[in-house]
Amino acid sequence: MTGDAALDAATIVQLFEAVGSDPDFLDELAAAYLADAPEQLAAARAAIAAGSAEDLVRPAHTLKSSSATLGAQALAGLARELELGARGGSLDGADAALTAAEAEFARVEAALAERRRSGWTSSAS
Amino acid sequence: MTAVAAAEVVLSRTARVLVVDDSRVNRLMLARLLTSLGHEALEAQDGRLALARLRDTGAAPIDVVLLDLVMPELDGYQTLAEIKADPALAALPVIVISDVDDLASVVRCIEMGAADYLSRPYEPSILRARIASSLGDKRLRDLERETLDRQAATNEVLKVISRSTFDLQVVLDIVAETAGRLCRAESSHVYLEEEGQLYRLVAAASSNPDHVAFEREHPHRAGRDTMTGRVILSGQPVHVDDLGADPEYDWPTAHENGIRTLLGVPILKEGHVIGVIGLGRREVRPFSAPEILLVSTFAEQAAIAIENARLVETIDRQRTELARFISPQIAALVSSAEGEQLLAGHRRQITALFADLRGFTHFSETAEPEELLGVLRAYHGAMGALVVERGGTLEHFAGDGMLVFFNDPVPQEDHAQRAVAMAIEMRLRFAELAKGWHKLGYELGLGIGISTGYATLGRIGFEGRYDYAAIGNAVILASRLSTEAKAGQILLGQRTYAAVEELVEVEGAGELELKGFSRPVPAYLALRWTGDTAG
Numbered sequence: 001m002t003g004d005a006a007l008d009a010a011t012i013v014q015l016f017e018a019v020g021s022d023p024d025f026l027d028e029l030a031a032a033y034l035a036d037a038p039e040q041l042a043a044a045r046a047a048i049a050a051g052s053a054e055d056l057v058r059p060a061h062t063l064k065s066s067s068a069t070l071g072a073q074a075l076a077g078l079a080r081e082l083e084l085g086a087r088g089g090s091l092d093g094a095d096a097a098l099t100a101a102e103a104e105f106a107r108v109e110a111a112l113a114e115r116r117r118s119g120w121t122s123s124a125s
Numbered sequence: 126m127t128a129v130a131a132a133e134v135v136l137s138r139t140a141r142v143l144v145v146d147d148s149r150v151n152r153l154m155l156a157r158l159l160t161s162l163g164h165e166a167l168e169a170q171d172g173r174l175a176l177a178r179l180r181d182t183g184a185a186p187i188d189v190v191l192l193d194l195v196m197p198e199l200d201g202y203q204t205l206a207e208i209k210a211d212p213a214l215a216a217l218p219v220i221v222i223s224d225v226d227d228l229a230s231v232v233r234c235i236e237m238g239a240a241d242y243l244s245r246p247y248e249p250s251i252l253r254a255r256i257a258s259s260l261g262d263k264r265l266r267d268l269e270r271e272t273l274d275r276q277a278a279t280n281e282v283l284k285v286i287s288r289s290t291f292d293l294q295v296v297l298d299i300v301a302e303t304a305g306r307l308c309r310a311e312s313s314h315v316y317l318e319e320e321g322q323l324y325r326l327v328a329a330a331s332s333n334p335d336h337v338a339f340e341r342e343h344p345h346r347a348g349r350d351t352m353t354g355r356v357i358l359s360g361q362p363v364h365v366d367d368l369g370a371d372p373e374y375d376w377p378t379a380h381e382n383g384i385r386t387l388l389g390v391p392i393l394k395e396g397h398v399i400g401v402i403g404l405g406r407r408e409v410r411p412f413s414a415p416e417i418l419l420v421s422t423f424a425e426q427a428a429i430a431i432e433n434a435r436l437v438e439t440i441d442r443q444r445t446e447l448a449r450f451i452s453p454q455i456a457a458l459v460s461s462a463e464g465e466q467l468l469a470g471h472r473r474q475i476t477a478l479f480a481d482l483r484g485f486t487h488f489s490e491t492a493e494p495e496e497l498l499g500v501l502r503a504y505h506g507a508m509g510a511l512v513v514e515r516g517g518t519l520e521h522f523a524g525d526g527m528l529v530f531f532n533d534p535v536p537q538e539d540h541a542q543r544a545v546a547m548a549i550e551m552r553l554r555f556a557e558l559a560k561g562w563h564k565l566g567y568e569l570g571l572g573i574g575i576s577t578g579y580a581t582l583g584r585i586g587f588e589g590r591y592d593y594a595a596i597g598n599a600v601i602l603a604s605r606l607s608t609e610a611k612a613g614q615i616l617l618g619q620r621t622y623a624a625v626e627e628l629v630e631v632e633g634a635g636e637l638e639l640k641g642f643s644r645p646v647p648a649y650l651a652l653r654w655t656g657d658t659a660g
Contacts, residue, residue, distance in 0.1 A: 014246075015154075020161055029154060036149050036150065058147070058195050058196070061195035062147055062195070065151055065245055066148040066151055068224075068246055069151055069246060069247075
């Protein structure tokens with residue numbers, strides 16, 4: 001079921017190695033992500049509600065890049081879809097994509113919690 | 126040091142990197158990667174804050190900026206545009222962070238002046254390479270500017286050096302002072318080789334006078350125990366990164382002075398170490414390639430200055446020695462700049478004085494050789510002193526005869542007066558000598574002829590034996606007049622008489638028939654000096 005995993009195992013391994021196998025740092029990184037991502041989701045929701053494609057670009061971009069950093073590929077993909085649409089000035093399908101992103105974020109949150117418990121070394125998700 | 130080595134020094138340094146990204150996750154991650162690569166990371170969450178930090182002149186300067194493009198307040202494009210528009214920041218390398226699918230924005234940023242780009246997700250090795258390369262560019266630009274600054278300072282020093290070629294100490298003092306200042310070294314010493322292969326301190330710019338005094342009293346010799354000793358051994362620049370980690374080093378002043386990092390550069394002459402420039406720092410901070418180059422330049426200048434000073438010393442000594450054999454004016458002429466031209470031959474108005482002894486032929490036939498030489502020595506000694514006093518050029522002594530001329534090679538406006546005044550003194554001086562000789566039974570008298578006129582002067586003779594000689598009617602006339610003069614008489618030619626008639630009491634001597642002169646020549650007897658200037 002790795003294809004459906006909320007977090008890409010290979011990215012996590014690379015990340016872990018890149019920071020000198022320091023689980024504390026990844027804890028800190030995950031905490032920052034879990035604190036900031038909901039803000040970006042909320043900002044995106046507000047932009048769609050206001051009908052402003054322009055205001056959607058930044059939160060979508062930030063969510064995309066930080067999600068990609070942590071290996072949350074599915075969420076990064078949804079955020080990218082939102083960003084590209086918004087850059088094109090369109091909100092078509094934005095609402096559905098954001099709803100999917102919100103649901104995916106819940107899975108990422110759970111997966112990150114699991115990783116933290118396992119000290120980032122387990123390959124399970 | 127080669128350019129490659131200099132670039133390596135540049136690239137091995139760490140950077141202060143400003144990470145500009147509105148995502149905390151991304152900032153944390155980049156900062157962490159940068160720190161693990163040995164760099165220092167600072168963070169800004171948007172372009173406005175980033176610019177504020179970059180323009181804060183009180184804060185440590187940033188070496189590289191990592192810039193995200195999509196941010197609130199001031200986005201990456203606007204931030205990049207502002208950096209490039211600010212003359213104080215335009216040279217700062219900016220690496221833009223892009224997503225793999227956003228190459229169009231990368232192209233736009235490069236066109237705007239971004240140094241490079243970094244795509245997410247970051248590969249640590251790529252990040253390292255990008256930072257190193259941007260940093261290298263910046264450091265090389267900084268280096269270029271620093272080099273230009275140093276070049277300007279060096280030129281100033283070289284100017285001073287070239288003005289003080291003849292004063293070696295001035296040059297050495299400047300080298301010590303400037304090398305220390307430009308390389309920010311707390312101690313700066315110059316050592317020169319002396320007899321016995323010892324190298325003694327000759328100039329210093331150092332904070333501690335006790336240590337300078339110690340160095341002056343304790344010369345260095347080749348050996349591993351001092352930096353100077355190592356330079357003498359190797360003939361190459363020697364660098365000691367940290368004296369604390371160098372057990373072989375054993376010289377008291379450096380340790381007492383708290384010196385940690387040392388640089389020694391040889392002053393070379395034909396590959397031989399004739400001196401050493403030594404710089405010391407109180408912190409462990411290696412001397413950079415441009416600093417080593419700078420000190421080497423100074424060492425070359427010092428070598429030239431030392432060589433020049435020695436040359437000047439040699440010429441001075443030769444001139445002094447030469448002056449014991451030939452007229453001092455001619456000795457000076459030989460070693461002067463215009464000497465060659467004057468020696469080659471020139472025409473000038475001179476006053477020639479010819480003197481010889483009456484009764485000398487008879488005396489020389491009857492006297493013992495020792496007596497003869499004794500008389501000649503006394504005569505030459507007394508007359509020679511007067512010639513020197515009056516600034517005459519003694520062309521030669523020949524037995525009892527001597528030829529002196531004035532106004533060459535040193536110009537003397539009053540050449541005729543000098544000659545006549547000297548002749549009157551010679552007569553007085555000779556009279557004193559003659560009294561002594563009279564008691565011994567030698568009847569000797571002095572006859573002098575003086576003539577003013579044009580002569581050709583220059584070097585005559587052959588390779589191996591040259592004389593500086595005057596040839597012309599003035600010389601011949603002086604010689605003939607001297608032959609005509611009776612004991613104690615001074616005979617002047619027409620032109621000499623005209624030049625001194627206000628100053629000297631004379632008496633006409635009629636027109637003389639002289640050998641080699643087709644017509645009778647008017648002559649005058651100089652009786653006594655009546656002018657103001659001493660006769």
